[in-house]
Every structure is written in C-alpha cells, then in structure tokens.
Amino acid sequence: MDNFTDKIAVVTGGASGIGLGIARALAAAGAHIVVADIDEDAAKKSAEDLRGRGVRSIAVRTDVREDDSVASLFDAAQSEFGGIDLLFNNAGVYLGGEMRDCTEDDWRFVLDVNLDGVFRIGQKIAAFLREQNLREEGRGGYVVNTASIGGFMSHGGGVAYAASKYGVVAYSEAMRMDLEADGIGVSTLCPGPIDTNLPASDRLRSDHEKTGGVSEALSPFIRGGMKPDDIGPIVLSGIRRNLPYIFTHDDMRESFQARFDSVMDCIDRIGEPS
Ligand SMILES: NC(=O)c1ccc[n+]([C@@H]2O[C@H](COP(=O)([O-])OP(=O)(O)OC[C@H]3O[C@@H](n4cnc5c(N)ncnc54)[C@H](O)[C@@H]3O)[C@@H](O)[C@H]2O)c1
Numbered sequence: 001m002d003n004f005t006d007k008i009a010v011v012t013g014g015a016s017g018i019g020l021g022i023a024r025a026l027a028a029a030g031a032h033i034v035v036a037d038i039d040e041d042a043a044k045k046s047a048e049d050l051r052g053r054g055v056r057s058i059a060v061r062t063d064v065r066e067d068d069s070v071a072s073l074f075d076a077a078q079s080e081f082g083g084i085d086l087l088f089n090n091a092g093v094y095l096g097g098e099m100r101d102c103t104e105d106d107w108r109f110v111l112d113v114n115l116d117g118v119f120r121i122g123q124k125i126a127a128f129l130r131e132q133n134l135r136e137e138g139r140g141g142y143v144v145n146t147a148s149i150g151g152f153m154s155h156g157g158g159v160a161y162a163a164s165k166y167g168v169v170a171y172s173e174a175m176r177m178d179l180e181a182d183g184i185g186v187s188t189l190c191p192g193p194i195d196t197n198l199p200a201s202d203r204l205r206s207d208h209e210k211t212g213g214v215s216e217a218l219s220p221f222i223r224g225g226m227k228p229d230d231i232g233p234i235v236l237s238g239i240r241r242n243l244p245y246i247f248t249h250d251d252m253r254e255s256f257q258a259r260f261d262s263v264m265d266c267i268d269r270i271g272e273p274s
Contacts, residue, residue: 001142002240005030008081013091015042017196017228025232027053034077036062064091064117087125089118090146093201096158096217103212107160114164130182141184145172149192185242192249193225
C-alpha cells in the first residue's frame with residue numbers, strides 16, 4: 001500500500017505513545033482514524049487532535065482483552081466509515097522485575113493484552129480485510145502488529161513481556177504468510193526505545209492485582225529515547241515497501257548478529273561429542 005489518502009485505519013493503543021505517533025503520521029498522509037484505547041478520555045483527546053489535522057477520527061473505548069469490546073470497536077468503525085483498510089494492532093503494557101518476582105497475575109496481565117489482545121483483534125479484522133478485498137476486488141489492506149526489539153532478544157527481567165513479544169513476532173510472521181495470497185500485507189513493528197507512557201502501565205491494574213513486577217522498571221531504558229511522533233513516518237515508509245519487519249533503530253545490528261551467531265553456533269555443534 002503506498003497511498004494513504006482517504007484510507008480508514010484502526011489504531012489500538014492509539015491514545016498514547018507509538019499508536020498516537022502512527023495516527024498523526026496517518027493523518028498527515030490523509031487517512032481517517034479510529035482511535036481504539038482502554039483509556040477513553042485520552043482516546044477522545046487523540047481523536048480531537050487528529051480531527052484538528054484535517055481528517056475524520058473517532059474514539060472508541062476498547063479493551064483488547066474482551067471479545068465484546070472488540071466486536072463493538074468493529075461495529076463502530078463500520079458504522080462511521082463503512083470499511084477498514086489498515087489495522088495497527090498496537091495496544092500493549094509492560095511489567096518488569098526479575099523472573100522470581102513475576103507472579104501468575106503479572107503473567108496474565110501482560111499476556112492478556114500483548115498477545116491474546118493482538119490475536120483477538122488480528123483474527124477479527126484480518127478476516128474482514130480478506131473478505132472486503134474479495135468483495136471489492138483490489139482494495140487490498142494492511143496490518144501492522146507491534147512487537148518489539150524485545151521480540152527477538154530478551155535481556156533478562158520482564159519475562160512475561162519478553163514471552164508476549166516473541167509471541168507477537170511469531171503470530172505476525174505466520175499472518176504475513178497466510179494473508180499474502182489474499183492481497184493483504186503484514187509487517188511486524190519492532191521498535192527500540194521510544195519515550196512513551198509504557199512505564200505507567202501499572203495504572204491499568206486494579207490495586208489488588210498489583211503484585212510482583214512493576215512497569216516503572218522500564219523507565220531508564222526508554223527515557224530520552226526516540227519521540228513517538230518520529231516513529232510514525234518510519235512505519236508508513238515500511239508499509240509502502242511492504243517490509244516484513246519495521247525496525248526503528250539501526251544501532252541494534254551487533255546485538256542481532258550476536259543472537260543469530262549463537263543460534264548458528266549451536267546448530268554447528270549438533271553431534272559434537274559431549
Ligand atoms: N515504548 C517503547 O520503547 C516500546 C518499544 C517496543 C515496543 N513497544 C510496544 O509499543 C506498543 C505501544 O506502547 P507505547 O510504548 O506507545 O506505550 P503507551 O503506554 O504510551 O501506549 C499504549 C496504549 O495502549 C493502551 N492499552 C493498554 N492496555 C489496553 C487494553 N487492554 N485495551 C486497549 N488499549 C490498551 C494504553 O491505554 C495506551 O494508550 C506496545 O505494544 C509496546 O509493547 C514499545
């Protein structure tokens with residue numbers, strides 16, 4: 001997809017950070033945007049900001065952990081715009097801390113949003129894009145699933161987050177293969193450090209759920225990182241080139257090389273005497 005004018009985009013987690021940065025780049029390119037977020041007040045402010053940029057935008061309170069909520073999002077997008085061209089499957093939360101501090105509640109909180117939520121939204125809207133493209137021959141469609149650099153490299157701490165993001169990479173890679181023949185493009189977005197509200201994910205848990213890990217642990221890694229508004233144009237450029245992975249930081253080469261070298265080394269050592 002290389003022209004975003006009058007395309008309809010759904011952005012989960014669009015009320016803040018990376019989602020809002022993408023939404024603003026979409027607005028600059030002439031797309032209309034459904035801001036889907038659990039934080040309704042922030043979503044309304046984002047939609048207002050986007051309308052101020054000359055495009056149509058609505059806010060829909062959405063909890064990606066709930067089937068009914070996802071169905072309502074879909075209905076709201078349909079009744080307002082009559083179709084969807086782009087899905088940014090981006091809502092996410094973070095909890096850090098050492099492995100021994102990760103409770104089952106922590107695990108569920110992170111996996112429910114970051115992986116199950118991506119699946120729930122992905123299944124619903126990708127199926128729609130596929131049918132729509134058959135109905136309106138050649139309309140196409142595009143999905144961007146937000147994983148992370150942490151979907152390729154875990155660095156200790158935040159085991160639930162690491163598992164969720166590896167899961168998103170796997171889901172998204174498979175989705176790309178499955179939808180290619182249907183004319184729907186899929187990219188996996190793998191941001192490095194972006195200065196967002198992710199370290200405040202804790203606010204989305206009720207007090208009794210606040211157990212082991214803390215989201216603030218992420219702060220030192222992302223404060224001073226790339227600004228969310230700078231990521232939007234990178235993402236749109238990745239879509240135009242139909243890239244399988246959209247990276248944001250080019251200083252990660254050595255870490256990637258080391259990871260894949262370690263994998264290759266273990267393959268080379270198959271059959272080695274112990
Ligand atoms: N900030 C980074 O450095 C970084 C790096 C790699 C990947 N990511 C990923 O980028 C995505 C966006 O995060 P961000 O950094 O912009 O953080 P953010 O906190 O600024 O934005 C995340 C948004 O998701 C929303 N959200 C959380 N739970 C939700 C739910 N259940 N249903 C719907 N919306 C929900 C939040 O209200 C928030 O508006 C996440 O998937 C995150 O894991 C972030």
